[in-house]
Amino acid sequence: MRCSVLASADLGFLLGRCVEVAVREGERTIVLASEMVIGWRALQVATATPYLPGLDRLEALFPGLRSTTDGFLVPVGKESPEVVLALCLEEGMRVSGSRVVYQPRHPHLPLLHLPPLQLPP
DSSP, X not given: OOOOOOOOSOHHHHHTTOSEEXXXXXXXXXXXXXXXXXXXXXEEEEESSSOOXXXXXXXXXXXXXXXXXXXXXXXXXXXXXXXXXXXXXHTTXXXXXXXXXXXXXXXXXXXXXXXXXXXXX
């Protein structure tokens, strides 16, 4: 049996090429199915104004969207984050920044900031 290992600091790169990924969660290293982690993908959007025109429409298009202190978080899974950003512009939202984060589908759990696995030299 042949086993290959691919190492990268880019989690998105690994998710597109590997069946499983090893990530750090605090002090632990855990191995997860890539499909599970992809399902956790969310776009965190920071907005320039507290009033969010068009948020109702986005909530209808993206179930699970939730407001945050500086914008909102949209579960995207396998969808393109660019689609969400395009809809924000279409709705007149002033986006000041965005990033892809990974969050389990349980609303009571905090965002998982999974830094890449550090492999020994």
